[in-house]
């Protein structure tokens with residue numbers, strides 16, 4: 334085993350800096366497109382790692398991502414014929430991932446576009462299909478009317494598979510035609526003047542988005558075909574994505590020999606507000622078309638998804654849980670001790686987050702076979718001028734569970750999608766890819 338691990342270390346170590354730092358990666362890579370979602374993984378960086386590790390197994394390889402986000406990790410695994418399973422707490426990620434891990438033919442996508450076009454052309458109604466608190470703050474009247482036409486046309490499409498593809502295109506249009514300033518992931522309304530001067534047609538946006546999505550989806554499906562992975566118009570391995578809170582459980586009975594993931598770097602409120610980003614699109618998409626088993630009242634407030642994500646809630650029995658974590662991670666203890674009394678609120682948030690991350694690691698480990706590889710992409714961040722060394726903390730947490738680090742790779746994350754005005758981007762510039770192996774005894 335040791336020999337194999339050394340070989341892996343050597344071959345992963347030979348991945349060029351150009352690939353790791355994304356200087357030559359293809360921004361228009363199929364997997365990144367279809368819908369903008371915050372903090373997406375760069376497939377070309379993960380590809381050589383996934384390929385390398387998958388090749389070390391004889392037979393089937395099953396990949397798990399407990400924080401699937403835009404599912405770029407999963408679709409990269411599909412390219413190499415892996416069975417993939419992912420879950421996320423954000424229903425928008427689930428919708429997007431259900432679409433991206435499906436096989437669609439060009440004909441079916443073009444046919445559904447034409448059918449939507451003819452329904453829209455024939456629709457003269459000005460009825461509004463969606464109401465929610467403050468809708469007029471977020472959408473101009475004419476925008477609501479056009480979005481409602483699109484809503485009616487999509488809802489009347491008979492195939493759920495096609496409806497999902499169309500809802501994803503609509504989600505992108507909703508964000509762009511709402512009154513939200515898209516420069517940050519937090520919801521932030523535009524100025525009155527700005528809103529008045531904007532004359533956007535959601536229907537026009539929708540068809541240009543749809544045209545692009547059809548091309549992107551097609552390019553992914555052609556890769557699957559070229560790699561001999563399509564049979565009877567379906568991906569011939571398993572690809573399953575579900576709504577799930579990884580802090581509670583990983584919702585599958587299956588076991589995996591590869592885990593590839595990139596968790597959030599801290600609680601969503603202070604890092605990336607995935608939930609706020611998704612709030613307006615989710616108002617317009619029927620939950621039953623996303624996943625019937627969603628167990629989160631995600632439209633209750635704009636903060637619901639973020640506060641239900643890891644690190645989002647204050648811990649019960651804080652002191653006891655903190656002490657238990659300090660047993661596992663000295664780095665976390667040192668960090669916590671360096672905060673003054675005035676800084677306790679922020680310090681506690683770091684503990685909440687690491688506690689939740691630790692629990693999701695336990696849940697994930699339960700789903701891994703002996704000798705499984707784990708690839709964690711993590712970044713450090715600053716809290717009140719102290720560095721939260723997520724990489725070292727993760728290594729210590731895993732070491733306390735008997736999981737060894739095999740090797741690590743550094744990467745520059747300037748290429749990652751982070752809005753410039755979000756102070757998060759100023760506090761983080763390096764990402765680490767840590768590769769572990771679960772024990773074999």
Ligand SMILES: C[S@@+](CC[C@H](N)C(=O)[O-])C[C@H]1O[C@@H](n2cnc3c(N)ncnc32)[C@H](O)[C@@H]1O
Nearest residue numbers: 374400401402403405406421422578579642643
């Ligand atoms: C950095 S993103 C993942 C990126 C993804 N690996 C990709 O390839 O695009 C982190 C994700 O973790 C999700 N998340 C946060 N807390 C969660 C929880 N308790 N259960 C499941 N997913 C969670 C967020 O919704 C977000 O989509």
